[in-house]
Amino acid sequence: MWIFITLFAAACQSARTAYQNTLAHETGLLHATMSRSLYGLPLVSVYLVMCWQIFGWVSFEKKLVFVVAASVCAIAQIMATYFMLRTFQSGSFALGILLSKTEAVLVALIGLPLLHYTLTVGAWIGIAFGVLGAIVMSVKWQNIRQAHKDISLVLGLASGLCFAIASVMASIASHSLSGSIITSAGVTLWYVLALQSIILCGLQIYKSKDILAPFKHEFALSFKVGILSSMGSIGWFTGFALVNPALVKTLGQIEIIGTLYYSKVRFAEKMTKQQWVGGVMILISVMLVVTSTIK
Template identity: 70%
Template sequence: MWIVITLFAAGCQSVRTAYQNSLSREAGFLHATMSRSLYGLPLVSLYLLVCYFIFGWVTLPINGLFWLVASICAVSQIIATYLMLRVFQSGSFTQGTLLAKTEAVQAALIGLPLLHYTLTVGAWLGVFLGVLGALVMSVKWKDLKQVHKDTSLIFGLASGFFFAVTSVTASMASHTLSGSIITGAGVTLWYVLALQSVILCCIQIIRSRDMLAPFRRSLGLSMKVGVLSSLGSIAWFTAFSLANPAVVKTLGQIEVLGTLYYSKVRFKEKLSKQQWIGGAMIMASIVLVATSTIK
């Protein structure tokens, strides 16, 4: 079940990231980051209501752990999205998206002590092969000696780290709730988006000194980003609650196919042989992970 949900999430994210790249060029990084949460919240609210009637409600822990972990998740995702959009500006659409894919191995390492998941040998190979493929596609090998000065690479890897924290904490927050796993994932997602909306809207209003600033710029494109983001997030958070986030994110790298399409067709970027080789490595990693089992 989690495999189908993850594939759906990856498809939504691929299209949303392309729209978000366009939105960042039109309305700026802050608005593009904010749009995925604010404009996605109504649909997630409706989804949560459906979960309540079908699967029942959940009980929050009395120790406040849910609020702490879910808040870390929300802030981490804001930082990760912002950094990825910065890479789009300093690098390219392909590079920004693919460097963020290093989150898979980072999620595996972060999740080991926090989630107590273990992976099969095949799954570990798939995770590392996927990350290596992303690096092969992104790093300019002729400038390898100066790679530490490449801001695109630094921002991209940092984005991957914060996306990894997002994945792990989303899983942790969902599992602190007692009741339906599906509803628990929905509650976590709703809180994360609500907190992100409040934080980012406040920043945008303060900077612009306009109470309606979040709704004045590129409304149509913002709504597209929000709807696609909410659909993808519903699927991601549900998959995180059902399986190891590292494996979910590795399988989700099938999004690379969409990245290559949008890079070449929508943004008119040229793809090198190195990028195609890296893409093939990522596809191989997806096969390894999909055919491996979690202990």
């Protein structure tokens, strides 16, 4: 089940990120970051009500754990999205996505002491192979000695780290609730988007001195970003609640296919042979993870 949910989430995120990149150029980083939460919250609210009616409600037995974990998740996602959009501006659309995909191995490492999940040898090989593929695709080998000075590399890796923290915290928050795991994931997602909306709308209103600022810029495009983001987030958060987030994020690297499509067709970026090789490595890593977890 988690495999199909993750594939759905990856497809939605690939399209959402492309639209969000366009939105960032049109309205700026703050609005583009805010749109995924504010404009996605209504759909997630409807989804949560449906989960409540179908699977039942949850109890907050570990309320403090939930609030802390979900709040850290919300802030980490804001930072991750901001760093990723900055990478787009300093590098390229494809580069930003690829570098953020280092989150797969970071999720595995962060999750080991916090989630107490175990991974098979095949899964570890797949995760490592996927990260290596992302590096092959993104690093300019002739400038390898100066790689640490490349702002695109730094921003992309920062994005991956923040996304990894968000994934692990989402899993912790969902498992701190008692009841249906599907509803628990929905509650966590709703809280995260609500908190992000409050923070980012507040910043945008303060900056512009206009209470209606979040709704005045590229409403249709912002709405597309929000809807795609909410559908993708429903998939991600449900996946995190069902299995090890490291597996979800590694399988989610299938999003690279969509990234290459949008990079070439929508943004007219050219792919090098090196990037194609890295892309194939990432696809192989996905197959390794999937085959090592299917029994």
